Amino acid sequence: MRLLRSQVEMGMPAYLYLIFGPVDDLQVDYIAPDGKPGSHRVSAVAIGDMYALQGARALPRPDRKAGARIHRDLGDGVFYLQPGPFSATESERGEGGDAYAIEPFRAFVSEAFAAMAESGAQDLIIDLRDNGGGDASFSDLIIARLVDAPYRYASRYEVRAGSNTKAVWADRPRDPDTIAGRLAAAVADAEEGELVSIELPETQPIADNAFGGRVWVLVNRHSYSNAAVIAALMQDLGIATIMGEETADVPTTYGAVESFSLSHSGASIVYPKAYMVRPSGSEGARGVVPEFVIAPNPVGQSKDLMLETAVTQVLLSR
Missing domain, CATH: 3.90.226.10 (2-enoyl-CoA Hydratase; Chain A, domain 1)
Structure with missing residues (x-):
């Protein structure tokens, strides 16, 4: 199960579409860093729009490419x-x-x-x-x-x-x-x-x-x-x-x-x-x-x- 989850997280948007099909939004349940559970509805977007949002609101991350020697x-x-x-x-x-x-x-x-x-x-x-x-x-x-x-x-x-x-x-x-x-x-x-x-x-x-x-x-x-x-x-x-x-x-x-x-x-x-x-x-x-x-x-x-x-x-x- 751990291997499955690790693989799934890399392509989550595509897998969600395969499971739920076209929808307007999805409810995401989560556990916050303080341990408290929460829930949030996320609006569905086309994959092109998703990439555009990622580019416009890029999160800070380490400058590291795993495939580099x-x-x-x-x-x-x-x-x-x-x-x-x-x-x-x-x-x-x-x-x-x-x-x-x-x-x-x-x-x-x-x-x-x-x-x-x-x-x-x-x-x-x-x-x-x-x-x-x-x-x-x-x-x-x-x-x-x-x-x-x-x-x-x-x-x-x-x-x-x-x-x-x-x-x-x-x-x-x-x-x-x-x-x-x-x-x-x-x-x-x-x-x-x-x-x-x-x-x-x-x-x-x-x-x-x-x-x-x-x-x-x-x-x-x-x-x-x-x-x-x-x-x-x-x-x-x-x-x-x-x-x-x-x-x-x-x-x-x-x-x-x-x-x-x-x-x-x-x-x-x-x-x-x-x-x-x-x-x-x-x-x-x-x-x-x-x-x-x-x-x-x-x-x-x-x-x-x-x-x-x-x-x-x-x-x-x-």
Whole structure:
């Protein structure tokens, strides 16, 4: 339910129209900051008018774009890293539109860790708030610089070898040193519909400007998919303290999606083929729970109070 609510809040006006249809107004019941319940009727407007109102009465908010790749020295021995999506951005995909074009991200991470080493930082804050996730091959470039021993992305990784999945992976290379290669071999050799377990290869530490200080990971309810998974990974490996708001998405989850089209309607169906269990082995249906809880930024606040609180906690804990 928490995941559903977090998803719904991002597109509330469209969902309200789908539920209620065209209406003149809606009654909104709420609980005020002082805990008292209230009710207010809101007039319905066309979506173009809604955007115009938002532009004319824009609320103050932090000058922060979650999809940007940012690294900077915050001073006092604290370094900040916002990796952005764990996939190629539109500008990084080139003419082929490859979402897995990893070289620009690799260059960004190398630059960030070199700058951090030069700064002499004692603490690193990794900001995963509002991060939609992506692929482990991207996030491993960061985590592998924070560990001193090999690690596995999940404690258990299972795949259902359905007919579509077998067809998609039939011609993939069977490289035993990569998860894709092991997946291709396991799916090809399995009976149709069989559930197969795949041993994930170990990810080796990266020595290039590796960071040996304290690591803090900032999350919120909109840290989804791989962002939630790697926050749990760092928590389970004992290499990071999680701060912020419990994630709505769960780190023991279904993922690694494939798709197929329905024969009559042509509609595209996207489905997860894999089940991944976080390194701790916990299969509980709960998000990543922070060790240090920070409330979400208040509506209408221009300062990034979540980040300011995180920095204060880092400095106080020394």
